[in-house]
Amino acid sequence: MPQAGEQAINAPATGHEPTQNVNVAGTTPLTGPRELERQFPADAVHHRTVIDARRAIQAILRGEDPRLLVVVGPCSIHDVSAAMEYARKLAELRERFADRLFIVMRVYFEKPRTTIGWKGLINDPHLDDSFDLAQGLKLARKLLLDVNALSLPTGTEMLDPITPQYIDDLVSWASIGARTTESQTHRQMASGLSMPVGYKNATNGSLQVALDAMASARSPHHFLGIDEDGRSCIVATRGNAFGHLILRGGTGKPNYHPDNVADAATRLREAGLEPRLMIDCSHANSNKKHEQQEVVWQSILEQRAASRTEASRKSGSPIIGAMLESNLHEGKQSIPADKSKLKHGISITDACIGWAKTEALLQQAYDRLG
Numbered sequence: 509m510p511q512a513g514e515q516a517i518n519a520p521a522t523g524h525e526p527t528q529n530v531n532v533a534g535t536t537p538l539t540g541p542r543e544l545e546r547q548f549p550a551d552a553v554h555h556r557t558v559i560d561a562r563r564a565i566q567a568i569l570r571g572e573d574p575r576l577l578v579v580v581g582p583c584s585i586h587d588v589s590a591a592m593e594y595a596r597k598l599a600e601l602r603e604r605f606a607d608r609l610f611i612v613m614r615v616y617f618e619k620p621r622t623t624i625g626w627k628g629l630i631n632d633p634h635l636d637d638s639f640d641l642a643q644g645l646k647l648a649r650k651l652l653l654d655v656n657a658l659s660l661p662t663g664t665e666m667l668d669p670i671t672p673q674y675i676d677d678l679v680s681w682a683s684i685g686a687r688t689t690e691s692q693t694h695r696q697m698a699s700g701l702s703m704p705v706g707y708k709n710a711t712n713g714s715l716q717v718a719l720d721a722m723a724s725a726r727s728p729h730h731f732l733g734i735d736e737d738g739r740s741c742i743v744a745t746r747g748n749a750f751g752h753l754i755l756r757g758g759t760g761k762p763n764y765h766p767d768n769v770a771d772a773a774t775r776l777r778e779a780g781l782e783p784r785l786m787i788d789c790s791h792a793n794s795n796k797k798h799e800q801q802e803v804v805w806q807s808i809l810e811q812r813a814a815s816r817t818e819a820s821r822k823s824g825s826p827i828i829g830a831m832l833e834s835n836l837h838e839g840k841q842s843i844p845a846d847k848s849k850l851k852h853g854i855s856i857t858d859a860c861i862g863w864a865k866t867e868a869l870l871q872q873a874y875d876r877l878g
């Protein structure tokens with residue numbers, strides 16, 4: 509059924525059986541990136557927040573800034589007012605802990621699904637299969653402006669290769685997910701992204717695909733994309749030098765333990781890359797059990813503390829960053845048919861830790877990393 513503004517494809521015209529768009533039900537033109545930026549423009553505060561955060565993350569990746577990069581926030585954003593409530597709390601902690609932790613809010617709008625499921629705020633902002641992507645892009649851009657206005661930098665997964673044109677000026681750190689790290693399309697996209705990018709190991713635990721992604725995305729590429737006006741074009745990229753590995757575990761096995769980290773650091777060195785990585789406390793590292801994230805977090809803090817007393821002292825710990833999936837309230841909920849029954853501040857994708865636990869974990873990190 510075509511939706512509002514959607515152009516139906518394949519209305520019988522010539523009497524010939526169509527050979528094109530056989531499985532395309534319709535297309536809906538969208539506002540181009542330049543127009544969306546005009547409607548939701550960045551000001552000097554947004555710009556400063558992004559520029560300063562990207563520089564700080566680059567310094568952390570070079571080993572010049574000893575702070576732990578912490579990407580923390582909901583598994584996915586589905587309610588922008590709850591996201592802002594979260595952002596205001598996190599902005600306070602970011603300032604309080606700023607000399608030891610570099611906190612970035614996880615603001616994930618695009619969800620890569622194992623099979624099918626809700627694909628995030630941009631794809632389906634009303635959570636009802638109406639796929640109002642025009643509204644999704646607006647909400648995403650507006651939320652990024654509001655979060656950056658708190659001097660709180662944002663991090664997101666870049667999934668659809670067209671999305672960055674609409675929002676990447678407001679994103680300080682990006683990730684390529686476990687399901688797309690092996691994809692040439694995503695490596696090309698990452699090679700043109702303006703911010704540092706983390707590459708997850710594959711869902712089966714393979715590090716090699718992430719190492720290959722880093723090597724590929726450091727190089728220039730030419731590929732099909734869209735420009736600021738939404739016209740299809742050849743995109744020529746310079747290559748993105750600020751890539752890093754994210755250990756997220758795989759096939760039911762975690763990979764955050766000291767021997768996994770040492771192995772990953774060796775593999776990075778052998779590939780001619782800096783031995784610096786982030787650990788994702790969630791996903792296969794926590795067996796998707798939100799309570800388990802704390803166990804991974806404690807291990808990260810122990811490993812960071814140990815590196816200050818060992819021979820590795822000079823080069824520092826390979827662990828430069830950590831990711832936590834956290835929300836206002838712990839756990840997760842399924843999307844109810846009646847949206848008024850959605851519980852406030854609870855994830856509709858992976859289960860998250862709640863705010864009290866988040867604050868306690870960040871405080872512990874601050875105390876231990878002194």
Ligand SMILES: O=C[C@H](O)[C@H](O)COP(=O)(O)O
Pocket residue numbers: 583619620621622623624625791857858
């Ligand atoms: O982070 C979110 C999920 O782990 C990821 O999108 C896959 O989810 P799914 O296996 O529920 O589809």
Ligand SMILES: C=C(OP(=O)(O)O)C(=O)O
Pocket residue numbers: 583616620665684685686687708756791
């Ligand atoms: C989907 C995510 O992670 P992964 O790619 O590791 O499954 C995520 O971080 O939201």
